[in-house]
Amino acid sequence: MSGPKLKSGGAAAHEADVGSQPATLGEIGLDRFAPYLMNRVMGRWNADIQKALREFGLTTAQMRALAVLSVIPGLTIMELSVYTVTEQSTMSRTLDGLESQGFVRRVARADDARAREIFLTDAGAAAFARVWPLMRDAYEKMLAGIGEEEREAFLGTLRRIVRNVRRHNL
């Protein structure tokens, strides 16, 4: 009765018993490792978008700031950095550029003059409206052949993963 216990004994064996986790990436397989698959997808997406943005004279960070502000007006620079997945220092320079093009304006918050909220101007909204169709088309190509139900499930899992990995409650 103690034989098998001794053979596999102790904490290491307990972990091995629990062991639903495969030991190596080779055992999981690249095609079953979500970070690999998502890097493949987003590497292609970001490269395509960056290339397409050139004719609009926009960087990826600028486009992301316009995109996010078109959905959520009045963000602070910290919030905008999180939503655009851009370092705060990079976002600061990005906003300088957008402001000089007349695409955003920063407004002191009523209850705290040090806090600045960022808004699109009409010109900024129009600039994003010009690039959006190509992103929407690229998005439809990305999801081609994937039905409504599968899209919903996929988005639901992605939202859960964002909650699992994010540092800020945004």
Added chain:
Amino acid sequence: MSGPKLKSGGAAAHEADVGSQPATLGEIGLDRFAPYLMNRVMGRWNADIQKALREFGLTTAQMRALAVLSVIPGLTIMELSVYTVTEQSTMSRTLDGLESQGFVRRVARADDARAREIFLTDAGAAAFARVWPLMRDAYEKMLAGIGEEEREAFLGTLRRIVRNVRRHNL
């Protein structure tokens, strides 16, 4: 009868009628736009991994080369660039670094001496085995609370999306 038709008339109105595609990102919502969600996830993942790799003296591109070669030995530099989502010129320098550390070797292909196949050395395999546990742990954290069936469905959709966006048949 012609009133409404004139008001909305022509091709634009036809598109609006077809319009299962929402017109704006705001109508879709950031939380329902997969590229936004995947950029959030992979921005965090890649930053965390890059930071953790520092103590192993590896760059992200080096780690990815070791990871992919641990699963698929004998790739060419072009194939390795695709799998690691790394520019070929960057991958060339990356392999120079890995070769000088004794982690990879390049072997002329038997039937074509110009083609070089890349393999991990034992030291290279050991180097990846040292960093893999932290990636596996980060992966489990990423998928925390997501059951087996949902993971399978998610991975299946991701593989389909990779096929939709990839340029090479890899």
